Amino acid sequence: MTNVEFDGVTKVFPGGAVAVDGLSLTVSDGEFLILVGPSGCGKSTALRMVAGLEKISAGSITVGGTRVNDIPPKDRDIAMVFQNYALYPHMTVEKNLGFALRQRKAPKEEIAQRVSAMAAMLGLEGLLQRRPGQLSGGQRQRVAMGRALVREPQVFLLDEPLSNLDAKLRVQMRAELKKLHHRLGITTIYVTHDQVEAMTLGDRIAVLSAGRLQQIGHPQDVYDHPANVFVAGFIGSPPMNLLRGSVRDGQVSAGDLVFARAGVPDADVIVGIRPEGLRLVGSDDPGPGFELHVDVVEPLGDEVMVHGTVSARDAGVRIEVEEATLLADAIEEDRAAVTVRLAPDVRPAPGSSVHLSVDPEGVHLFDADSGLAIR
């Protein structure tokens, strides 16, 4: 049973910078957990603390029931794939793969057998005698993974392993990684800044910002029910539309948009609507909605992305929630940017105005001060 438990883990660098602040979460045995967030959010530092490459300032990390704070990396039985692969440049692929096993003084025949099995699994057979300098980016990445997996570690850590690959290769490797995980079932923690990767790869995703955990859950849950404005704006591409608004007597209003929401006390709020949560309707449609002045139309083949502006309440440009900064852009003083996703057969002209309708049940409400979601 190898789970990884973070308990109030904090990392403070000399000079006072707090990279990770009170992180608590549990990765279950065999789970593929993704740590996702913008650069500087502390996800890599959290990963490195599991590996033992960074000392823990406060709190503890437990792997398989053992507290590892004071155990050096070499004794932790975890394996890691680095962003730049960190392959030993002077060793052949074969020697790279077998390095960890040689350190554990495994018998030569066993090393040879496991190395060739791993090479076969990753399609590296013909490359065993080459050096890293003679390999392509994708091949190096596979060697890095092979080197980590050949040890059959308890925990598998990956630090943005796909970010140095070109787009097509990245998509391919994502699928390979998922297959590999199904086959081997090792508890895995994966760090990325790319929320598309996070959504497609993870059993669960943990969103971090400024060192703190914002939300953890299954990708679809996090997408459908973001816990705060940061998660709402970070997860989903294109990002959720966010408008300033207010609630008075059960009525929510944001610019021209007005609808009822029972059980919500009077407050200033932020209204969030996913681009796919808006529909194009005639101007005589009675339901809640607003006028979109169209600026840019992007045909994408299977859908059309329309960017424009709607009437907004005031000139608030920035929404700041606990150091996480999101932009609710106002192009002019009283307008806010909105993006809507439409079916490919509808293509409004730039400069025209269209009427969009909103389903009130699908609108997310967040408290304007704390940023937390309002149920």
Next chain:
Amino acid sequence: MSAIDVSTLPGEIGMVEPPRRRWLPFSPWHLVLMPIALVMLVPLLWVVMTSFETLAQTQHFPPILWPGSFQWQNYPNALHSVPFGRWFWNTTVVTTVVVLSNLVLCALAAYGFARIKFFGKGVAYFFLLATLMVPIQVVLIPTFLIVKQMHLLNTLGALIVPNLANVFGIFMLTQFFRTLPIELEEAARIDGASRLKILFVIVLPLSLPALATLAVIQFLWTWNDFLWPLVTIYKENAFTLQLGLMSFQGSHANDTNLLMAGNVMSMLPVLLLFIAAQRYFVRGIATQGLKG
């Protein structure tokens, strides 16, 4: 979120290491480095100490490690017993001229090699590099004859003229100029600037670290040079400091305290320069060495 008291946290840099009982309040590396540093410095310190002793103290065994009172007059005495001032002057003149000349001529040549396409460039560069391979004793005698023909023997000219442009300097600056983004120079050319102007107004200001490194290394070489002055200068008043020091050792071998004072004076300028500019020395040696 409670504030974290940084001062109570354990050491934060680097990998986790197994908790080790600390026998000492400091890193064990000090036990290695301190003796080594002392071994490297003791000869220098001993020379300095001796330079402040009386003659009788220097001939005392066991050696006196700390003279009771400091004989500061050893220094002016040394200056007066041999033409130290003259030698100092000679060395300063030679070194200054050689360093300045190298900076100018090597920069000019390096710019030509780095940025201008001209007929015969490859051949010229190849021959220059080839001379780097040839050791000094091969050119020693012929160069002596050339300098003799020019009637420069026993003059400072003999030390200056052959060293006005050092191949090492050309090589180093050429490599450096090539690393500068060429767009700046191309933009200036389009604006009508002449090549010379580009070199002095754009390229050289961007090359100050490389020039400083070259100046500092050339200074060290020229100030400390011994073989070439030995071969070309035998009149005492044209000696450089190194030759003068040798002559001082010869004539005052038993006046150890004066001798050491003279030694300290001859080392001081270069040591001070080294301490002030060690960054350039170190960088120069490191980058040139690793590229070689």
Next chain:
Amino acid sequence: MATVEEATPSGPSLAQRIWHSDNLAGWLFVLPAVFLVALFSIFPIIWGFILSLQKASLLSPIRPFVGIDNYTKIASDPHAITAARNAVVYTFLFVPSSIAIAMFLAIALNQKIRLIRFYRLAVFIPVAVSTIATGVMFLWVFDATFGIANWALGQVGLGPFGWFNSPQGALPSLVIMTVWGWLGFDTIIYLAALQGVPHELVEAAAVDGATRWSTFRNVTLPLLGPATLLLVVWSTISAVQLFDEVYFVTKGGPLEHTSVPVFYIFKLAFTSSFGFSAAGYAAALAYVLFLVILGLTLAQFWLGKRVVHYSS
């Protein structure tokens, strides 16, 4: 690139084209330096070879050709053989010890501890001291009667030694003195190479289960290969060309135990020991020495390429 053209119907004249051409510009830039190098390096190299085929004196311009006599004399010249033998001994003592100590020092100086800047300065500073100043220094330190070396060793029950005055001990004493002077240089190179080892590799090795020693042996040391090769070549070349210290401190003695090739060449050409007429012979010796150095360097590079793996 773009040439300035006058608004005449026939285009730029030949003179204008030459003035504005890259060829002229290029040569104008490099000419001063190239001329000086040609005069004081390239020309002497050729003249040196010619001299080696003559019986020459630095005092008179009369230099009859003697063909390769100068070269054939070398093999039967006891002074040359002694000098060569001493050079070999010196090189075998100097090169390994300075490189090994330098590698160890570089590791020590790569630690992030207090006083590290002081330690680095202490190791580097001897590089700035001239060979003569070092000689004066060590003549005093190694003084048989009053020097602190004998005194300090006496405190632990060793010595006293003759150092430069001892026939057997003079060469090792020279080694100690020159290693002291050059250690900083080698250490700087190793330190730079050490700092060039990507930290991620060390981390990967730690995660892979390597101990500190295993990481050094399997990851760091191989990556120091290029620097080691460079230092071996460089140290060998400077060891074989040793002169200043021999001339100043030991004068080749006692009893020629520290006579080295360049010292012998100098004596032949520039002193009266051989009647001032051995410059041609000296030139021949210089050329032979050059060929030996060249051969050694090539051999070391060839061997090095097979052993050292350069990371891309």
